[in-house]
Amino acid sequence: MSSNKLHVSREHLHFLLKQMIRIRRFEERCVTLYSEEKIRGFLHLYNGEEAISVGVMQALNSQDAVLATYREHGHALARGVPMNDIMAEMFGKQTGCSGGRGGSMHLFDISRRFFGGNAIVAGALPLAVGLALADKMQQRPVVTCCFFGEGAVAEGEFHESLNLAKLWQLPILFICENNRYAMGNALELEESNQNIYLKAANYGLASQVVDGMNVVDVEAASQLACTAIRNGAGPHFIECQTYRFRGHSMFDTQLYRSSSEIDEWKKMGPIIQLTHWLKSNHQIEAEELQAMEQAVDREIDAAVADAENAAVEPLEGLLTHVYAEAPHE
Amino acid sequence: MSEISFRDAFKAAMVEALTEDSRVFLMGEDVGHYGGCYAVSKGLLDDFGAQRIIDTPLSESGFVGAGIGAAIGGMRPIVEIMTVNFSLLALDQIINNAATLRHMSGGQVSVPLVIRMACGAGKQLAAQHSHSFEGLYAHVPGLKVLYPGTIGDARYMLKMALADPDPVIIFEHVMLYNQTGTLPETDNIAPMEKAVIRKTGTDLSIITWGGCLYKAMQAAEQLEEQGYNIEVVDLRCLRPLDRDTIIDSVRRTHKALIVDESWKSVGMSAEISATLAEQALWYLDAPVRRICGIEVPTPYADHLEKASLPQVPQIVEAAVQMLQSTIPTPEVK
Ligand SMILES: Cc1ncc(C[n+]2csc(CCOP(=O)(O)OP(=O)(O)O)c2C)c(N)n1
Numbered sequence: 121m122s123s124n125k126l127h128v129s130r131e132h133l134h135f136l137l138k139q140m141i142r143i144r145r146f147e148e149r150c151v152t153l154y155s156e157e158k159i160r161g162f163l164h165l166y167n168g169e170e171a172i173s174v175g176v177m178q179a180l181n182s183q184d185a186v187l188a189t190y191r192e193h194g195h196a197l198a199r200g201v202p203m204n205d206i207m208a209e210m211f212g213k214q215t216g217c218s219g220g221r222g223g224s225m226h227l228f229d230i231s232r233r234f235f236g237g238n239a240i241v242a243g244a245l246p247l248a249v250g251l252a253l254a255d256k257m258q259q260r261p262v263v264t265c266c267f268f269g270e271g272a273v274a275e276g277e278f279h280e281s282l283n284l285a286k287l288w289q290l291p292i293l294f295i296c297e298n299n300r301y302a303m304g305n306a307l308e309l310e311e312s313n314q315n316i317y318l319k320a321a322n323y324g325l326a327s328q329v330v331d332g333m334n335v336v337d338v339e340a341a342s343q344l345a346c347t348a349i350r351n352g353a354g355p356h357f358i359e360c361q362t363y364r365f366r367g368h369s370m371f372d373t374q375l376y377r378s379s380s381e382i383d384e385w386k387k388m389g390p391i392i393q394l395t396h397w398l399k400s401n402h403q404i405e406a407e408e409l410q411a412m413e414q415a416v417d418r419e420i421d422a423a424v425a426d427a428e429n430a431a432v433e434p435l436e437g438l439l440t441h442v443y444a445e446a447p448h449e
Numbered sequence: 450m451s452e453i454s455f456r457d458a459f460k461a462a463m464v465e466a467l468t469e470d471s472r473v474f475l476m477g478e479d480v481g482h483y484g485g486c487y488a489v490s491k492g493l494l495d496d497f498g499a500q501r502i503i504d505t506p507l508s509e510s511g512f513v514g515a516g517i518g519a520a521i522g523g524m525r526p527i528v529e530i531m532t533v534n535f536s537l538l539a540l541d542q543i544i545n546n547a548a549t550l551r552h553m554s555g556g557q558v559s560v561p562l563v564i565r566m567a568c569g570a571g572k573q574l575a576a577q578h579s580h581s582f583e584g585l586y587a588h589v590p591g592l593k594v595l596y597p598g599t600i601g602d603a604r605y606m607l608k609m610a611l612a613d614p615d616p617v618i619i620f621e622h623v624m625l626y627n628q629t630g631t632l633p634e635t636d637n638i639a640p641m642e643k644a645v646i647r648k649t650g651t652d653l654s655i656i657t658w659g660g661c662l663y664k665a666m667q668a669a670e671q672l673e674e675q676g677y678n679i680e681v682v683d684l685r686c687l688r689p690l691d692r693d694t695i696i697d698s699v700r701r702t703h704k705a706l707i708v709d710e711s712w713k714s715v716g717m718s719a720e721i722s723a724t725l726a727e728q729a730l731w732y733l734d735a736p737v738r739r740i741c742g743i744e745v746p747t748p749y750a751d752h753l754e755k756a757s758l759p760q761v762p763q764i765v766e767a768a769v770q771m772l773q774s775t776i777p778t779p780e781v782k
Binding site for chain 1: 478479481482483484486504506507508509510511534535538572573574575576577578743744745746748749750751752753756757
């Protein structure tokens with residue numbers, strides 16, 4: 121990719137592509153499973169936004185902390201949470217990554233420092249501040265990475281968190297996934313100033329905009345930011361401009377935007393973009409792409425079969441996980 | 450008489466209010482272009498325009514506070530909060546401002562505001578989208594708390610709430626939106642602060658409201674088939690609480706079973722039990738029983754969520770135990 125200032129190998133580009141395809145196809149299967157009522161509740165797809173979690177995750181190591189929203193299947197997968205554990209969670213099974221208690225919106229895997237899907241908009245930002253504060257206090261050289269949508273920018277918690285992060289010079293990477301809509305509310309109806317990165321700059325954070333459809337750009341910006349953060353430069357903010365190709369959730373009739381607008385954005389989609397670049401630069405063979413897709417499908421099939429067969433938690437356990445120990449009364 | 454859904458009843462109430470009073474406007478997240486998270490306000494933007502159907506950013510504390518200000522300033526805002534859990538972000542404005550301004554100004558400030566919010570469990574939305582906090586709001590002097598459980602109330606309570614000089618919160622249970630019922634022919638329904646006996650009976654009073662009312666009615670029907678004559682009291686308004694109707698019912702039936710979707714401890718069901726202990730103890734032939742939400746944050750998995758909520762068979766079973774006086778030693782959980 122021409123804008124790429126990072127030196128990336130063919131293998132790495134293939135890896136990035138595969139990760140994005142994994143997320144895309146996993147979620148497409150989820151749609152089918154949702155219509156079959158195997159998955160219930162709210163289901164928010166990341167379709168179109170895959171480059172962001174995949175790109176950012178390349179800059180993080182296993183000690184870093186990650187927080188995300190209810191639209192977090194992609195983040196969980198890119199972070200390395202096993203697909204089986206995620207699918208089982210969506211099925212409400214005991215083997216799920218949150219024991220069946222959380223579902224699609226609340227994927228957790230603390231062994232991978234994945235601190236969840238949070239379904240209160242902007243609700244994870246103060247937690248990110250606290251996690252980073254704990255790292256700083258204990259002199260751990262790690263980064264806390266917090267993902268959220270541009271809708272969160274209107275909440276007080278966003279502003280309070282950015283101020284605290286800079287005030288205390290905390291090692292946080294804030295990733296704003298600006299897909300231009302908060303549910304049905306267009307950016308122009310959300311923000312008096314639509315340059316979101318400027319809001320962070322106002323609080324003194326190093327802040328920039330990247331093309332969130334270009335996985336290599338996202339990775340490059342994240343690598344630079346993380347290096348700076350690890351060197352004590354304090355919190356960084358990246359606004360990734362993107363678009364969600366499908367409805368907000370499975371209930372969305374999308375009255376608020378035109379199908380031609382969606383089609384325009386789809387042409388710039390992250391998977392199409394990278395595939396096109398790889399093909400036109402002779403960096404991928406048709407058979408390689410096919411093999412990649414087949415491997416992904418096999419992984420998904422196995423995850424679905426595993427989730428189907430997994431047990432649900434016995435009812436006797438209902439009161440667990442409210443406190444460290446079930447309450448004695 | 451026509452059949453309509455709760456969704457359409459809530460909507461018709463807003464259409465009427467917007468049509469009849471130019472001071473009324475609706476604001477909240479996705480009430481306009483999206484058509485309302487639960488489609489209650491679908492079409493209103495086209496009919497009433499963006500000045501009166503206002504899509505707000507995600508700023509619960511900000512726009513609820515702005516609703517309070519606009520009410521003080523002479524408007525009659527209907528503020529919609531998408532889900533009760535998100536109202537917690539606006540709790541400061543609701544409790545520290547809306548509920549207190551009249552008192553701390555020595556009676557000078559009125560806040561004629563209506564806040565509507567969806568609430569309740571049953572759709573596998575897990576622990577940040579499913580709760581019942583009406584008891585929390587009903588704890589606060591200065592607020593009035595309505596919880597319609599019938600089509601008539603869904604259709605006509607808003608009008609009474611808007612006519613009230615004080616802040617009124619209206620809860621809308623998400624499992625009711627698609628349910629249909631017969632719209633009463635007149636808007637001459639009980640005053641908003643009165644409880645209503647939905648079914649008269651002599652053997653036992655089920656006391657409930659909102660999203661549990663239909664479960665109580667179903668249970669009463671099943672009990673009827675078993676030969677019991679059950680009364681169902683619909684509280685409708687949780688603050689102020691119509692204690693007289695509750696006591697009066699129990700005075701006649703001598704048995705009280707409370708059904709409350711929210712957690713048992715320190716909530717509405719506890720308040721009603723205490724009222725009975727204070728004012729109706731000598732009328733009671735059996736200990737008060739409560740069927741409430743199990744004290745966990747709502748779990749995602751279907752079977753766990755169902756087990757955490759009051760269900761019809763449980764209500765029937767508890768009622769039968771009470772009626773047969775095979776009362777187990779009061780449970781402690
Ligand atoms: C505090 C709060 N208010 C409202 C909601 C309902 N809600 C869920 S997602 C959403 C839109 C958020 O948009 P954005 O932050 O841009 O993220 P996106 O969904 O586009 O990824 C809304 C209004 C919520 N979950 N939490």
